[in-house]
Amino acid sequence: MTTKLIHAVTVSESLSFMDGQLRYLKGRGFDPKALSSKGPGFEEFRASEQVDMLELSMDRGISPLHDVQSLARCISLFRRERPSIVNASTPKAGLVVTIAARICRVPVRVYTMRGLRLETTAGWKRSLLLNMEKLAASSATHCLAVSDSLRDRAVEFGIASEEKISVLGKGSGDGFDVARFQENPDIIAAKEQIRERYGIRTGHVVLGFVGRLTKDKGVNELVAAFKSLSQGNEQLRLLIVGDYEDDDPVEQSVKWEIENNPKIIKTGFLPDPVAYYHLMDIFVFLTKREGFGNVSIEAALCGMPVVASNVTGARNTIVDGKTGLLVDSENLPEITETIGRLIASESLRVRFGEAGREWASTHFSNEVLWKELDSFYRNCLSESLVPAGELN
Numbered sequence: 001m002t003t004k005l006i007h008a009v010t011v012s013e014s015l016s017f018m019d020g021q022l023r024y025l026k027g028r029g030f031d032p033k034a035l036s037s038k039g040p041g042f043e044e045f046r047a048s049e050q051v052d053m054l055e056l057s058m059d060r061g062i063s064p065l066h067d068v069q070s071l072a073r074c075i076s077l078f079r080r081e082r083p084s085i086v087n088a089s090t091p092k093a094g095l096v097v098t099i100a101a102r103i104c105r106v107p108v109r110v111y112t113m114r115g116l117r118l119e120t121t122a123g124w125k126r127s128l129l130l131n132m133e134k135l136a137a138s139s140a141t142h143c144l145a146v147s148d149s150l151r152d153r154a155v156e157f158g159i160a161s162e163e164k165i166s167v168l169g170k171g172s173g174d175g176f177d178v179a180r181f182q183e184n185p186d187i188i189a190a191k192e193q194i195r196e197r198y199g200i201r202t203g204h205v206v207l208g209f210v211g212r213l214t215k216d217k218g219v220n221e222l223v224a225a226f227k228s229l230s231q232g233n234e235q236l237r238l239l240i241v242g243d244y245e246d247d248d249p250v251e252q253s254v255k256w257e258i259e260n261n262p263k264i265i266k267t268g269f270l271p272d273p274v275a276y277y278h279l280m281d282i283f284v285f286l287t288k289r290e291g292f293g294n295v296s297i298e299a300a301l302c303g304m305p306v307v308a309s310n311v312t313g314a315r316n317t318i319v320d321g322k323t324g325l326l327v328d329s330e331n332l333p334e335i336t337e338t339i340g341r342l343i344a345s346e347s348l349r350v351r352f353g354e355a356g357r358e359w360a361s362t363h364f365s366n367e368v369l370w371k372e373l374d375s376f377y378r379n380c381l382s383e384s385l386v387p388a389g390e391l392n
Contacts, residue, residue, distance in 0.1 A: 003381065004081065008035040008088040008097040010058050012042040017089065017114070017173050022049040024370040030377070033081070035097070054081070058092050062128075067096060074100035085377060087144075088136075089114050089173075095132050098139040107384040108377070111140035113150055113165075114173055115291030116157070119312060120216055133159045140164075142380055146292040147171040147316040168372035171316050172292050175369030178361050181274055181301035190275035198265045200279060203235055205343055208280030208304070210241040210273050210295045211287075213258075214248040218286025218309060218329055223254045223264075225284075225336045229343065230263050236343065239280060240266045241273045277302035281349060282342050285314060286329050293317040300324075300360040305352030307339055323356035 005025060007018055015036055022032040026049075034045060035054040046053045054077060058070045070092075078086070078100055088097035089112035101109040118129035137143050137160040144166055145151035151165045200206060207226060213219050223238075230236045240258065244250065250258075258264050270276065277283070283299035283306045290313030296306050297317050306324035308314045318324035325342070327335050342349050 002029055002031040003085065003377075004083040005030045005032045005085045005377070006035055006054065006078075006081065006083045006087070007032065008056075008086065008093045010037065010060055010090040010093040012036045012039040012045070014090050015041050015045040019048070019174060020177075020366055021174060021370060021373065022051045024366075025374065025377075026051060028374050033083075035077075036093070056097075058096060060092055067092070070096050071100055075103055078104040078106060084108060084381065085110065087112055088140075091117065091129075091132065094136040098136045102139040108142065108380040109140045110142050110144055110380070111136045112144040112146070112173070113154060113159075113291065114146050115289065115313065116150065116153060118157070119153070119289040130157060130159070133157070137164070141384065142166065144168065144376070145171075146173045147290075147313045149312045149316050150291050153312045166376060168369050168376060170363045172294065172297065172364055172369060175366040176294075176297060176301060176360070176364050178301060178365045181277070181298060183278055183302075187275050187278055191278055194275060194279060198239075200237060200239075200265070204237045205233075205235055205281050206237045206239050206279055207339065208239045208241070208277065208283050208299070209285070210277070210283075210298070211285075213240070213242050213244045213250055215250060216248050216288045218288060219250045220254050221286045221329065221332055221335055222284055223250075223257050224332055225339055226264070227257065227261075228336050229340055233343075236263065238264045239276065240264065241268075241270055241276050242266075243269045274298075274302065277304060280304050282307060282339065283324075284339060285309065285317075286327070286335065287311060287314050288329055290314045296324075297360050297364050300353075300356035301364075303353040303357045305342055305349045305356065307335070307342065318356065319359060322352070323359050324352055 025032045033052045033054055035056055037058050038055045056074055059066045083106055085108040086101040086106045087110040088094045094111050098109055098111050118126045143160050143164050148167055151167055155162045209222055211217050226238045258266050277299055283304040285296045285308040287309050289311055293314040296308050299306055306318050308318050309329035310326040311329055320326045325338050327338050
């Protein structure tokens with residue numbers, strides 16, 4: 001018999017964090033299943049991964065009554081499924097699913113930390129989130145962090161010991177399909193269409209950002225730095241791929257600037273922004289906190305130099321002074337001066353971009369991370385003295 005494995009996230013939209021993982025593990029001799037609330041992407045994930053899906057209704061927000069009901073249903077589900085390994089990530093699943101797995105005495109219980117929301121909160125909310133993290137980690141037999149700096153922060157907060165938290169390779173939650181980001185005739189054609197649509201000329205220097213438009217993502221500082229740098233520089237443009245969010249909204253003055261400045265291009269959310277990355281000359285990532293910072297690696301895979309915040313998660317996505325530059329996310333003069341250095345030097349941009357593409361391709365491909373995960377599970381099974389079934 002094979003080793004039964006369940007990967008859990010709170011909502012079905014988060015299943016994309018595991019694209020390809022379960023299909024790979026199935027090929028390595030595991031019997032994997034996915035668990036989440038049912039919603040967009042649920043059936044698509046079933047088809048793409050070719051695995052069974054387990055539905056468990058969970059609320060993302062604070063909902064004590066519903067959470068208790070989710071816990072009871074999860075316990076019943078695990079007693080029926082009898083998995084050897086449960087891996088839960090995202091805050092609510094991380095809490096509910098790991099507690100249920102502990103109650104059911106699942107031998108290997110993994111809590112995967114994809115980020116710490118508490119880093120940018122305060123007061124009672126920070127205390128609540130910290131206690132939730134500690135409870136999830138204590139219910140697990142092992143923890144995974146998606147970056148070295150996230151592991152360090154978790155240890156600092158007392159969430160778990162350094163010995164209990166592992167990082168796969170150099171980090172990330174799933175790795176990247178490297179080939180998807182390489183320039184090809186289709187991407188070149190798409191770039192030309194985008195240039196024509198938005199009036200981006202070959203002589204323009206384009207700063208870029210991909211992500212949610214929130215304070216936490218550093219959008220206020222990005223726009224302020226761009227305003228300063230674009231004064232007297234008619235060739236500078238800012239390309240923003242993403243949409244506003246009501247939770248943690250940007251300043252109204254920043255929103256007005258984005259919508260009205262003719263040098264700022266906002267596309268809205270795009271499911272596949274690869275061609276847009278290839279239009280950028282410098283990728284700017286001024287986030288206040290991350291678990292890892294996927295967009296920074298995506299930009300590097302497209303050959304872009306990256307200016308990133310020296311904060312949890314983001315600092316692990318570049319090699320400072322080689323593939324990009326780290327900045328203090330709160331220091332606007334430093335941010336502006338650093339971006340200005342790259343604007344002024346095309347040769348520096350090219351050097352960082354080429355080094356970044358090679359570094360990211362070597363360390364963050366899907367295959368590298370999936371092999372690490374396979375090895376991690378086998379070690380966990382060995383430690384727990386659970387037979388590995390018919391694993392190769």
